[in-house]
Amino acid sequence: MNLFDRLLLFILSVLALVLGVAVVLVGAAVPIGWVQMELTRQPYNIVTMVVGVVTALIAIRFLFFRRRRDPKVDSVMVSGDHGPIRITYDTLIQLANRRGSQLRGVSTFETIVHQGQGGLILTLRMRVLPDIDIAALAKEAQNAVKSYLEETTHVPVERILVQVTELGDNNRSMRVWSGSGA
Numbered sequence: 001m002n003l004f005d006r007l008l009l010f011i012l013s014v015l016a017l018v019l020g021v022a023v024v025l026v027g028a029a030v031p032i033g034w035v036q037m038e039l040t041r042q043p044y045n046i047v048t049m050v051v052g053v054v055t056a057l058i059a060i061r062f063l064f065f066r067r068r069r070d071p072k073v074d075s076v077m078v079s080g081d082h083g084p085i086r087i088t089y090d091t092l093i094q095l096a097n098r099r100g101s102q103l104r105g106v107s108t109f110e111t112i113v114h115q116g117q118g119g120l121i122l123t124l125r126m127r128v129l130p131d132i133d134i135a136a137l138a139k140e141a142q143n144a145v146k147s148y149l150e151e152t153t154h155v156p157v158e159r160i161l162v163q164v165t166e167l168g169d170n171n172r173s174m175r176v177w178s179g180s181g182a
Contacts, residue, residue: 130168
């Protein structure tokens with residue numbers, strides 16, 4: 001919650017406190033006719049209306065206030081022998097990228113992790129080399145990454161989506177020693 005929202009909440013709380021005290025006084029049968037008479041006189045009636053409208057707007061703001069972002073879940077809990085183990089998504093991404101980049105025919109490999117109902121949902125983005133059976137490579141990537149993550153982390157993988165983004169360059173630029181001292 002930012003500073004502006006906190007200030008609005010403070011103002012709303014003070015006005016609600018004043019209104020609460022007024023309701024208690026009315027309930028206790030304290031005569032408040034003089035307050036009503038003063039607040040309905042010119043120029044106080046305009047101030048009273050402005051305060052009422054501002055209070056209503058602030059109340060409506062907080063009535064429909066929602067956090068813009070849900071708390072981001074960035075780890076998975078696994079039960080261990082001596083207590084829970086937290087494995088971050090970054091670790092899972094690194095493991096999946098390590099295994100996926102070892103596949104023959106893959107030029108670049110990226111992983112995105114989401115939490116699903118029955119486990120993790122992984123999205124694999126691959127850039128593959130030309131003249132490769134893309135469907136077979138995608139199935140191989142799904143099986144390899146799923147088995148590797150489940151074996152190493154014991155985290156269930158619900159589903160793996162594969163996106164082949166583009167064809168990679170068949171000639172990878174490699175550093176070659178030329179023998180010159182340049």
